[in-house]
Amino acid sequence: MRIVFIGASRLTMHTARQLLSLEHDVVIIERDKDMVENVLESLGCGVIHGDGSKPQILQEAGPDVADYLFCVTNNDQTNIIASLVGRSIGFRQVVTRIDDPEFEHICIELGLENTIIPSRTISRYLAAIVQGQKPISMSALLKNDAALFSFVVSAQDAVPVKGLKLPDGCRLMFLYRRDKFILVDEETQLKEDDEAVIVCHSNRLGQLRSRWLHTDLGKDALRLNGVEPGD
Structure with a gap:
């Protein structure tokens, strides 16, 4: 599979490393030049230097051949806009990261169905462990x-x-x-x-x-x- 990430965040780096070990094709879009160099040195995957919320940059990542677009920068607004642009130009599956739960309503109304809130997911997982439960994701059901x-x-x-x-x-x-x-x-x-x-x-x-x-x-x-x- 070909997976495109917007933003070389810590989440991106950990996930990309796992995907590369499984022999998936990974491309990371990052606007910070120093981070681009870091990605090249530590992962060696495809990297595009630019603003991932801009359509001309996203087009370089090949929306027609990509399986997923992960919008996982550390800025909620950037992730939402990038998700909308990515969907508009033809990415089949778009995943949006938000840290502020107040944006969740907006994501639902915009039709961004694959929205993740890492802090909420982790907190629920930890609370379930404390209660002696085995957390089961909805996707597994x-x-x-x-x-x-x-x-x-x-x-x-x-x-x-x-x-x-x-x-x-x-x-x-x-x-x-x-x-x-x-x-x-x-x-x-x-x-x-x-x-x-x-x-x-x-x-x-x-x-x-x-x-x-x-x-x-x-x-x-x-x-x-x-x-x-x-x-």
């Missing part, structure tokens, strides 16, 4: 055609769960309300700004995305970065 979809509840969706009229093969299973986990049934009343999570058949994802993802918001963010959507 989803098999075959099962998929997850999340969205932020708007004012017009602030109805009982049964009032959402979801497509066949979809079920709203739980939600987060100000970080409180709530299991739902058909009578549960949704409230604006809830983060709702649907379990569905993967062939329903297109319908769910077209209904809830705020594509105009994503286009506006791209324009602020000097990118015309669709270019």
